Amino acid sequence: MRSDAQFNRLRILEAAAEVLAAPGDTTLKSIARRAGVGQGTLYRHFPTRESLVLEVYGEEVDELVTAVPALLSTLRPPLALRAWLERLLSVGTRTPEFADAMSGATGMLTKECRQAYRPLLDALAALLDANKAAGTIVPGTTADDMLLLLGPLWRVGADDEACARSGRLFDVLMRGLCPSGDTWEVTPGQ
Structure with a gap:
């Protein structure tokens, strides 16, 4: 995996951990926004919400x-x-x-x-x-x-x-x- 793709993956996981731990909006859109990536980037790494949550x-x-x-x-x-x-x-x-x-x-x-x-x-x-x-x-x-x-x-x-x-x-x-x-x-x- 390219270094920028790896960096984006880690940012998505960090953002997801923060978003899922807090009450409120836990949509994939809010996770992508928190990670500073587009939804397409999020879906390239995690094709489903479940795959992201399990990760x-x-x-x-x-x-x-x-x-x-x-x-x-x-x-x-x-x-x-x-x-x-x-x-x-x-x-x-x-x-x-x-x-x-x-x-x-x-x-x-x-x-x-x-x-x-x-x-x-x-x-x-x-x-x-x-x-x-x-x-x-x-x-x-x-x-x-x-x-x-x-x-x-x-x-x-x-x-x-x-x-x-x-x-x-x-x-x-x-x-x-x-x-x-x-x-x-x-x-x-x-």
Whole structure:
């Protein structure tokens, strides 16, 4: 990548991080304006809003992706899935733009957009595959299904009452997905 293109990409990411962290106008137009680039330049680097948001939250995405092997090596598959989904929910609850981007992962996506989601979808698929192999998840469950089911939980809210409600709803979701009953409590060494 040319140095000016790399510079523009970094400016876009910095501007996006600032814009997404503040309340108010979080449109791509406002991000381009803050970065001092045209919308065409922004779209050349990030063809979709989701690809930009996932790049801004790249550290969180990397942590989620790299957590899978450790979870699967230390917890039974349904507990590993639960622990990972709780992390994903936490990121989405703290950062609504991330939750919105993840909710978009379940639609009809372009190749470029699907590529932005690939690491998270692959991580989730590995957890689902481990549960399928162990016979601990409802057959046919896909990563897309999981993200679609999580969408409403991100919108419950972040205050104490909403967090308690979200926790109850998450328990219902896990009981339905992993009816074997061993997904309720994650304790070290399980």
